[in-house]
Amino acid sequence: MKAVPKLDAPALRADFPIFEQEIHGKPLAYLDSANTSQKPRQVLEGMTRFYETSYANVHRAVHVLAERATSALEGAREKTRAFLNAPDVREVIFVRNATEGLNLVAYAWGGNNLGRGDAVVVTELEHHSNFVPWQYIAQRQGAEFLMVEIDENGDPDLEQLEAIGRDHTVKVVATNLVSNSLGTIHDLGPLVTWAHEHGAIFVCDAAQAAPHMKMDVQALGADFVAISGHKMCAPSGIGALWGRAELLQSMEPFLLGGHMINSVRVDRTTWGELPHKFEAGTSPIAEAYGLGLAIDYLEAIGLDAIEAHEHELAAYALGRLGEVPGVELYGPPAERRAGVVSFNVEGIHPHDVAQILDLQGVAIRAGHHCCQPLMHKLGVAATNRASFYLYTLREEIDQLVEGLHAVRKVFA
């Protein structure tokens, strides 16, 4: 058995300037990393240096700054390819975030491949970003939009999928790899196999998975995979979509304009080669460079060490929160989840819980987590969600637990 590597969270935390402050006179317990992660100096200072020494527009000019900026952008693309273990760097499209990547697939693939008699299947666990674009494009194309419910283990119900397959021509199966609201790490193997056996493409929302576990799009067997940089120590405004080259080549563009063309005449415009066909307009150049720096940072720590750290924190949090009277926990056991714990405090709305916690320096997310169908299933309007990352300490979870006792006191 391979030894699980450990990371040194207190030492890594020193890389993150945000923690050098108090909130309401208390140390900051930032338990909202599934919402967005904090940024290490290595990324912040690297981006500043880039702007100060190497910034210009890419792919257009011949001067030295343009060359430096182009090599920064394309270097980041290669790092992203390696991070995802994608076969070809031309298959990596820079987008704003996973949401934009999923919209790209829904519009550019769905717009030409979905029609009457076809169906798109998502699961009850989807973030709205992998739900609403498909619902919308299916309606526009006259296709059906179907949702597979989750079973008692929180996994997509494969029997429902089988039933759908008997009555429908399924063209797209779209699911996440890690649930943002429950933290469940899904075994997507059976779903991918099912999709391909039925002639459907498999679209994976990996926004919540990429920060926390080693990604391998080839082993996953998906056709499209979308990630968001901001959840993995990179700046906001940058993400990536990976897609199989033959699919990307067969697709029409999503956004149109500068850079994505080959030639433009008044009667006809032809599209550029991959990945440029899908990158209209000036790219988020420094942000992409920042994504590359974030990947360097995560890989130096090791994704397996990050994943192990999160399992450990999830187990600790489940145990500690279980001690608080009136706390109801949602989701799978610690070994099947990334660093996400959703819970409710009996009789107290999550917004009130989160507000009182904030006054004690504890930042959590309260709401439906962009998962209204799942909240409906759980029979709640909203939950509290504490989420962890490589810089999270046990002491922060202790601070959360103390805070919850104070919450209960206010509403006693």
Place this chain on the structure above:
Amino acid sequence: MTDRGLESLYRELILDHYKNPRGHGVIEDADAEAEGQNPLCGDEVSIYVAFGEDGETIADVKFSGRGCAISQAATSMLMEMTKGRTAQQVAALDKDELLAEIGVPLTPVRLKCAMLGLTTLKVALHKAKGTPLPEGLAGFDELDLT
């Protein structure tokens, strides 16, 4: 800061309205009603209005729903504030009047919680009486007025 912050936002009056909401319930065959949601935190409020004999004065107003303490307490306060006023008066009711009653500073996010009841009541009156829609909703031609 901590204790004062807690005391100011979750002051006794708000917790009292939250725990013992005034005008909580349903009016069967209401003259005006509407449902409102705050998608930010999942607050839900339904408001029911019964007019008096003049058809203008709010003889009774009730609400049902679930949500955070701020949304539910503010709606409870609103029930007390609006009973006995006319539809036109309530349609013109300034949000500052309700905020003064709430009496604590609110962040922009929590302001949406606090305004849910008032917005929903104004929508209910708009549907029944054609009074002006609340700020922010005015200008929508086709509202989903369920």
